Amino acid sequence: MAGSCGVRLVPASDANVADRYDRVMSSPHRVACVAFDGVVAFELGIVADLFGPPRPEAAVDWWYAFALCAVAPGPVRVAGGFDVIAAHGLEAVERADTVVVCGFAVEHVEPPPALVAAIVAAHTRGTRIVSICTGAFLLAAAGLLDGREATTHWRWADRLQARFPRVRVNPSVLYVDGGDVLTAAGKAAGIDLCLHIIRSDHGADVANRVARGMVVSAHRDGGQAQFIELPVAPTPLDDPIGRAMDFARGRLAQRVSVRDLARHAHLSPRQFERRFQSATGLAPGRWLTRTRIESSLALLESDARPVEDVAAAVGLSPAGFRRHFRAHLEISPSAYRRQFRGTAHFTPARNAST
């Protein structure tokens, strides 16, 4: 336990704070992240970084204004044992268009009732409410998740369900978009949800550009099941595109075609094309080859299998594999293997192009 490690993050200057405050007043969309003692800094950071700074690479008319707020302006002791300064009190929640609640140690931390009340009031006014990780416990306690599907960190899913039986907890997705209330699974899934929000507000292209800037994958899928130690009941994604993606991942070696995917999704090829494009910002064929290349990386790193076998395992001919690999990574498969042998898994953030 790091009771206090002496680190202290403070606003650069009063002028800076005033400037942000003005942006909060003038931006068409204000995101308020609520903080209280014991909140998790990592997730605060995600939200602050995605919605806070201007993002020229997004190339959009407007960007979010971000405000960190607490019951009252001032320092908040985060879970890591250092302080962050909330520049705003609850009035920022009142003015927000989106309110984000980050995770906290649910067994030791009691969120301030005034804060919870402010969030409920905001929801009643139609404000979009978002939780990351165990932040869902706050929303559930406030009754905002009653009768709804929601998710949280897989390690806490059982407890969320037990404590709030009226919530339909889905432990195997990265996030749930319930329209006015959105919940993300643990930790980094917050990035996925924030990108999803940007995707719904600004479109897939913008989300892809932001994702690239953050060096993360723009559209992770497959849920958080892959991170769970104990097997959970597989809950198939109910949207046809997500299903098709799962389907494709499961049989890359069989050389699935876009036509196959469309058929599997029960959509006409043209319509599948369109839906896929708008969901991921990528044409299905391009996504397919990108997925093939990405899944080949792990094989190249961990296996000594010949490149030809790796190619076959991801459904490409040797020549095609080498060609695509080069096009994506600007390096040959064998060179990649030499370079990354024995190192951590590496996933390139090449999404929008190709």
Place this chain on the structure above:
DNA sequence: ATCAAAACCCGCCAAT
């Protein structure tokens, strides 16, 4: 390295 065939992508349009 080259090339024909196949697959893919996407604007457009008419029909729901």
Place this chain on the structure above:
DNA sequence: TGATTGGCGGGTTTTG
């Protein structure tokens, strides 16, 4: 009337 859908044409990319 506006949104969604499925088919077509044909330029582009991929395959073998």
